[in-house]
Amino acid sequence: MSFQEPAKEFHGLPVVRFSPDRRPDAAAEEAAWLLEADFVGSPSLGEVIEAFLASVDGTRVTALLLGHIEYEGPDGADTLADVADRLPALRALSLGHEQDFCGMEATGDFTPVLQRLPRLERLDVRGRYDLDLRPVRHEALRTLRVESCNLPPEVMRAIADSDLPALERLDVWLGVDGGDIEAADESDLGAVLTGERLPSLRALALENSGVQDEIAERIATAPVVTRLRRLSLARGTFSDRGAEALLTGQPLTHLEHLDLHHHYLSDDMEERLLSALPTTEVDLGGGRGPWYGPFDEEVFNFVEDGRDF
Structure with missing residues (x-):
């Protein structure tokens, strides 16, 4: 929390x-x-x-x-x-x-906030209870940040289906499943990964997720990455599996900043990432040690902000 x-x-x-x-x-x-x-x-x-x-x-x-x-x-x-x-x-x-x-x-x-505030x-x-969004077109929005412990899948899909031609920065905390509440996962990212509705996007953060490795595997081949300057997969359960996907996927050397803080990487994998991206500022702060799985603990204990309510 x-x-x-x-x-x-x-x-x-x-x-x-x-x-x-x-x-x-x-x-x-x-x-x-x-x-x-x-x-x-x-x-x-x-x-x-x-x-x-x-x-x-x-x-x-x-x-x-x-x-x-x-x-x-x-x-x-x-x-x-x-x-x-x-x-x-x-x-x-x-x-x-x-x-x-x-x-x-x-x-x-x-x-309605986006519809009634066109400028x-x-x-x-930030929130969870009753959080909702329908696909929308907004000509002026440049930054959208959505933080949630349990982001509803339909909200993530609505973001992906929205036309935001001016959007330069998109930050989303997906969260984790909590009780009978399902959180968005990699299958809900849709057009965010292609970037087709986000032509101006230069900074993308998909964070605070219990499926951070699965998100990294999608990012590894996502067309939108080629025009990003900043990428974040921080705050979640990012481990050697996700790092391997990034290292064997498309080149990331064009990135100015890669944020992976709050991770579960081994020391060897941290060294591999830094060696592979010598000109990129890589944030590996907040290491939690290698990922061995949640076992009997709830996964919300393994993301940075996953308090279950």
Whole structure:
């Protein structure tokens, strides 16, 4: 599980927490505004947003973070979508910002957010409960980050089936199966691997998965890799099996950065990777020792953020 440090910056702007009880601490366009609601009780997220828009000129707000969304009440995505027309200048949005566990956030269907914010350039989504997406076309989005302990397969497939011509960076945490909840796996990656709907993609992260080796085997022959500058298969169960697939697959020497931190590689395999990619910055931090399988332990104990809920 992960406990995140409070963000100080988002989309190039300082993060300023909005409080309904006092006057705003910055001009509308000079901050990335953090709006938080309690898990239970009041004020609700909707009430916090309404108080914010009553105090700050929403037409000048460019960056917004929604955090600590309550368990009860409307999902964060629905609540934001309802006021999207009052935020015409919004360029960067974080839904489910900075929860202690990535599975606790009730984020909802974020399709309407993309549909109603056509000028959005960055969207960060964190959560599990009710997380949903339908295939969408968005002309302006340049960065999409989706973090989940148990990413629903249909969300991964919807990402793959979306037309995102401007997207330069895609980060997805697939997570692991939890209880009766199935997590996305390598079979759900679809057109992400071909890159046919992502012509501008230069950075790809498929992380925090219990099938990290299987993902690496798909990556080893994926057409999209040839135009990437940065690739990450970090945070999951990446082992010698996945590394062997990368080493025997298509060349990776064009990569500027390969992130494999939190891995289960042997010392010999670490040396082979570094020798094969002398001009690539390879992150092999957080080694957990060779992978021998989960045995009697749940696989969520073997990824970086896999707390089961």
